[in-house]
Amino acid sequence: MRAMRLSWMPRGLACLACLACLGVTAACGDDGDASAPDAGDAAQPAPDSDAGRASAEGSSQVEPELVNIQRKGDSSDLRRVSTGPAVGRRLSREEYFNSIESTLGVVLDRDAHDLPVDARSDHGFRNAAQDMLLTQEHIQAYFDIGHAVAQALDVAALVAAHAPCPEQLDACFEGFINSFGPYLLRGPVAPEERDGYMAVFDATIDSPDQWQDGVRLLVQAMLQSPRFVYRLEHQSAEGDGDTRQVSPYELATRLSFLIWNAAPDAELIELAAASGLDDAWDAQVERLLEHAFARRALEQYVEQWLHLNSIPSVFTLSQDMQDETYRLFDQLLWEQQADIMSVFTSQRVEISGALASFYGLDSDGDAVQVYDVSMFPYRSGFLSNAGVIVAHTINPSTSMIDRGLFMLHDVLCEEVAPPSGEALQEVIAEEMIPASSGLSQRERFAMQRDNPLCAGCHGTFDPLGEAFEIFDGVGRHVTEDEHGNPLTGHGHIQVGDLDTSFEDFQEFTEALQKSRTVERCMVEKSIQHAFGRALAEGDQDLIDEVHAVHEGGDRSYRGLLRAIANHASFRAVEVAE
Amino acid sequence: MMRVNRRVFLRGAGTVAIGLPLAASIERYGLAQESVVPDRYLTLYxxxxxxxxxxxxxxxxxxxxxxxxxxxxxxxxxxxxxxxxSPGDLHWMSTERYGVGLTPDTNTGAVGESLDNAIYGALDPARSTRLLNMTMHGRAEGNPASRVLHSWAKAKIPNASYTDPHNLFEAIFGAPTVREPDDSPEATRAARHHNSVLDSVLDQYRHITGERSGYSAGVRAQIADHLDLVRQLERRASSSAAGATSASGYCFQEPPEAPPEDLEPIQFCTASSCPTEMSVLFGDDDTANWNEVWPLMCELYATALRCGSTRFGTVGCTGSGDRYPIPELAQRGVTDSAHILAHEWTRGQENGFDLCVEWLVQKIALFLSHLDDPAWPDPNGGTVLDNTLMLIGTELGTATDGQHAVNSMTYWLAGAEGLLRPGTYDLSGRTDVDLYSSIARVMGAGTLFGDPADFNEHLDLFTI
Incomplete structure (x- = not known):
């Protein structure tokens, strides 16, 4: 059973929790009273909801096409799909810049704009709608970026396909809004929206020769529109707790963000407008998967999943470390389209000369190249990448607890209860064994686990961290600790379907690579990111079904994205009360 | 990225800040009038x-x-x-609760407005002045929303907080350039474009928030929050177009001198470039940050209060997740960060956290000294500190061998224009909500602030 999540605990505190033997109260390992509230729980669709019901009666906005589109699944699928709560998803920083590129082809220097970096949510990603802060900095940044994009546009080329500009000025503007608007706003432009945009022209364009300025202002305004900044999906006023199928525009948007982490391009929008997306579904999925945007989206996904942006920038090798992991995933999952589990054991190391030297390899200059690390069996898979290790280290030592919790939460999708209560503090005071004892971390933690109050949770994640004891705080291999205690990385793990002993890190990663629990977690993480929310008990069928499809296919990352895209939940939206 | 010469900037900022006249602001904000209720409020964290x-x-x-x-x-x-x-880590939970009095749900922000915002809204509904926040912290761990933000407009919506003296200076006094009204055709047209775009954006957000938009109430509320912030941007734009350069009306009369070529320019940190490492004005030189930047920010903020540029706000002095050792303490054998030391402090096994707290309190004392400078008396003869109700506090009490705790909490109050009874109070069992409610009451901003379930009674600290 899944107990209360520990993800609330900031990364840094995890290790300290370990040092203090932060076990849990009697609720540890129990999903009873101590369970943390999960936003996803309260918003599951009613089990007897009607499929396909959809209408925004009374809305003055141009209605999206709410009629049922042809789907690959049975219509009864909608009765048990997972939709999560109906929320507007503000685009994350990456999504916003990506979308400017995918819709307008404008590539900005992202570091030159002060759009804040979104914070990582409890579930590990930075795109959870309900946890995304909105600040005045965002508003100012949207304004400034909109201006920068507008100035970078080739206006003549942009309008050429949309309106008779500049010969007939009014028709030029109105036609441009109606024709171009849906590409940026991801759906038709309502009459009142069009009037609002026309007011921009009316108020600012003094003469026909200023028409290009007017178009720039229009684009600037549209890039700040809620329909660009947010992913909004209509929730019909009808029904109560039902689900409906998303409109073609909404589906195109979902597909594009799933694979590209960006807004749909013109081809997708045009298919949606023509209600032709479903017929072209498979071809469009493949087209998107082949695009460079998809490759970038994988990198952005890996960065968030593995928390690689938390590598302190003061590390000279910070970027080199991140790039090592990106290249591993890119090579295996994109170039080779290998089984997603191969990333756990691959010994393909493509790194800079500086990082090679850091690893103790003979480097041949600074150039990035593939190195043979077969003589170092502990360099096995992405978990042995220095960047991944540093990202889960808070002090110069091995940070076994921090790494163990990362494994438990982000690689095994298991959770433990947080420590709480004054009684626990008393236990901590009695059981804590200081580092000055001269014992190894492994020994001290083992002694602390003698207390059943500590053992419940620490017995779960301590062994996962013990495998990492052979890496110091910056990811270098070590064989003994500061007290001279030998470090081997051996252990025994018992989580999910894993109940195995390992002698070293290589055996540890091989066990992970063969684990169905770990594979299911890889699926779960991808779904979390795709849906932009924490998953709840009601989503277990969704995970299992996608996992089953994934297992029945080539087990590649692309196959996983296809499985998500083809699941009924991908086409369902909650109908608000 | 803004690049400014550090030495020139510090010199220029200090000169202008010190040299600002006070009389106009006194007249503008009516500080000469006696008032029973203090009309300034600050939270310091x-x-x-x-x-x-x-x-x-x-x-x-x-x-x-x-x-x-x-x-x-x-x-x-x-x-x-x-x-x-409560389920959750006490550290970020208590940090988010500080000044808010409501238990947070996740480590992504407070779940209600903060006391400074509420008092600001109650005492200055016309927004004649500004809520001014500044924060100085180091290389923080974790989400800034749960570690360094303490001023909240509403749930999950933080108020802006200035993290470097350059931006703080501009916020108070305007940009360091000659600001002549520009009524050229080009400028007028640009301003018209600017306003027109914002008007259009506002219309779009209003459209989405309408009941007939087809979106759920939750989505419409979400977009309404966004709309509020766009409105603020529009107000600022309108203010700027009207020629105002700052709330106080002051700005530089002369541009700063050109930086000498032999000095390396410094690069200011921005929200996007170092969101969790704000105030790294001097890179990793924490000593320089605290010994040079913090005093300057204190002086700027005190000047803003003296001049009436602000009367309400929150000052952050370090973050709850700061992860840098304090170089000055290294010579005394303290090499861990305050955060680590706080975790590991035990009664019987001192680890240097006492030195760390002493160092930190020095920074607070410096800020108080600026506010208490008798050279800048208020019209009633008191100092700014005398006439500003100020809450000073932190998020943790006595750690127990590695585990944070929120018992035995220590706070301070200052100022309140003679209404506060100084001294030492042992208030066992009294809650943060009791304290916040007492502050709200004396400020005329209601009688309850925070979770009603945690309210016992108002604290007997004021002569009212």
Whole structure:
């Protein structure tokens, strides 16, 4: 059973929790009273909801096409799909810049704009709608970026396909809004929206020769529109707790963000407008998967999943470390389209000369190249990448607890209860064994686990961290600790379907690579990111079904994205009360 | 990225800040009028807690840097933040709850408005002045929303907080350039374009928030929050178009001198480039940050209060997740960060956290000294500190061998224009909500602030 999540605990505190033997109260390992509230729980669709019901009666906005589109699944699928709560998803920083590129082809220097970096949510990603802060900095940044994009546009080329500009000025503007608007706003432009945009022209364009300025202002305004900044999906006023199928525009948007982490391009929008997306579904999925945007989206996904942006920038090798992991995933999952589990054991190391030297390899200059690390069996898979290790280290030592919790939460999708209560503090005071004892971390933690109050949770994640004891705080291999205690990385793990002993890190990663629990977690993480929310008990069928499809296919990352895209939940939206 | 020469900037900023006249602001904001209720309020936050042992020593132990101000302070000891039974990490939970009084749900922001915002709204509904926040912290761990933000407009919506003196200066006094009204055709047209785009954007957000838009109430509320912020941007734009350069009306009369070529320019940190490492003005030189930047920010903020550029706000002095060792303490054998030391502090096994707290309290004392400078008296003869109700506090009490705790909390109150009764108060069992509600009441901003379930009674600290 899944107990209360520990993800609330900031990364840094995890290790300290370990040092203090932060076990849990009697609720540890129990999903009873101590369970943390999960936003996803309260918003599951009613089990007897009607499929396909959809209408925004009374809305003055141009209605999206709410009629049922042809789907690959049975219509009864909608009765048990997972939709999560109906929320507007503000685009994350990456999504916003990506979308400017995918819709307008404008590539900005992202570091030159002060759009804040979104914070990582409890579930590990930075795109959870309900946890995304909105600040005045965002508003100012949207304004400034909109201006920068507008100035970078080739206006003549942009309008050429949309309106008779500049010969007939009014028709030029109105036609441009109606024709171009849906590409940026991801759906038709309502009459009142069009009037609002026309007011921009009316108020600012003094003469026909200023028409290009007017178009720039229009684009600037549209890039700040809620329909660009947010992913909004209509929730019909009808029904109560039902689900409906998303409109073609909404589906195109979902597909594009799933694979590209960006807004749909013109081809997708045009298919949606023509209600032709479903017929072209498979071809469009493949087209998107082949695009460079998809490759970038994988990198952005890996960065968030593995928390690689938390590598302190003061590390000279910070970027080199991140790039090592990106290249591993890119090579295996994109170039080779290998089984997603191969990333756990691959010994393909493509790194800079500086990082090679850091690893103790003979480097041949600074150039990035593939190195043979077969003589170092502990360099096995992405978990042995220095960047991944540093990202889960808070002090110069091995940070076994921090790494163990990362494994438990982000690689095994298991959770433990947080420590709480004054009684626990008393236990901590009695059981804590200081580092000055001269014992190894492994020994001290083992002694602390003698207390059943500590053992419940620490017995779960301590062994996962013990495998990492052979890496110091910056990811270098070590064989003994500061007290001279030998470090081997051996252990025994018992989580999910894993109940195995390992002698070293290589055996540890091989066990992970063969684990169905770990594979299911890889699926779960991808779904979390795709849906932009924490998953709840009601989503277990969704995970299992996608996992089953994934297992029945080539087990590649692309196959996983296809499985998500083809699941009924991908086409369902909650109908608000 | 803004690039400014550090030495020139510091010199220029200090000169102008010190040289600002006061009379106009006094007249503008009516500070000459006697008032029963203090009309300034500040929250000051500092990170990582004060163990009960330190507080029990009064101003003789690690809190001794505050001794010069003791006659104007009420030290409140042994209070409690009712979080112990809440699921979640006490550190970020208590940080988010500070100044808010509501238990947070995730580590992504407070779940309600903060006390400074509420008092601002109650006392200055016309927004004649501004809510001004500044924060100085180091390389923080974790989400800034739960570690360094303490001023909240509403749930999950933080108020802006200035993190470097350059931006703080511009916020108070305007940009450091000659600001002549520009009524050229080009400028007029640009301003018209600017406003037209914002008007259009506002219309779009209003459209989405309408009941007939087809979106759920939750989505419409979400977009309404966004709409509020766009409105603020529009107001600022309108203000700028009207020629105003700052709330106080002051701005540089002369541009700063050109930076000498032999000095390396410094690069200011921005939200996007270092969101969790704000105030790294001097890179990794934490000593320089705290010894040069913090005093300047204190002076700027005090000047803003003296001039009436602000009357309400929050000052952050370190973050709850700061993860840098304090170089000055390294010579005394303290090489870990305040955060780590706070975790590991035990009664019987001192680890240098006392030195760390003493160092931190020095920074707070410096800020108080600026506010208490008799050279800048208010019209009633008191100092800014005398006439500003100020809450000083932190998020933790006495750590127990690695586990944070929110019992035995220590707070201070200052100022309140003679209404506060200074001294030391042992308030066992009294909650943060009792304290916040007492502040709200004396400020005329209601009688309850925070979770009603955690309210016992108002604290008897004021002569009202």
């Amino acid at each position: 500092f990170g990582n807690g004060v163990p009960k042992k330190f507080a029990d020593q009064g101003y003789d132990g690690p809190l001794s840097p505050l001794a010069p101000h003791a006659s104007k302070l009420a030290m409140l000891r042994d209070m409690v933040v009712p979080l112990n039974e």
